[in-house]
Amino acid sequence: MGDYTFKPWKIAIGGLYKKLEFRLIGEIINKPVVFDDTVYFLSFDDEEVARQTFELLNSPAAISFYSAIVFWDEKRPIKSSVLNCLNLAMLADGEFVTADAPR
Incomplete structure (x- = not known):
């Protein structure tokens, strides 16, 4: 456990969820x-930054991206290697493009 464990704001997702x-x-x-080891999370000190990041992660572009690379038949379909593929900075800058949203 690190300092990130005890930050006041978190965005969480269950690794075992389908x-x-x-x-x-x-x-x-x-x-x-505090979560157990089946939950992945980002932690934040600032509520506004947490809310902005939450909106990005729930955007159509992010959901479309993740949906394309998650293998739902696996026991643990959502894993860190999948979650780490999305560049949130590019998504926030509008530079992120998915097949569903051509530029």
Whole structure:
């Protein structure tokens, strides 16, 4: 566990889920939420940055991208190697293109 574990804002997704469903999680009773090893997450100190990133991850471009590379028949279809393929900075700058959204 590192400092990231105890940050107040997180965007989480379950690795065992058969659905792309990111969740924005804040503190509960002024304490950070901690996940087990089946959950992948990004952590944030700033709520606004967390909300902006959450919107990016739930954008049609991001969902389309992930849907194209997730193998849903696997026991753990959502894994770090898949999640790390998306360049959030490029997506935020509008430089990210999917097959569904030609430029």
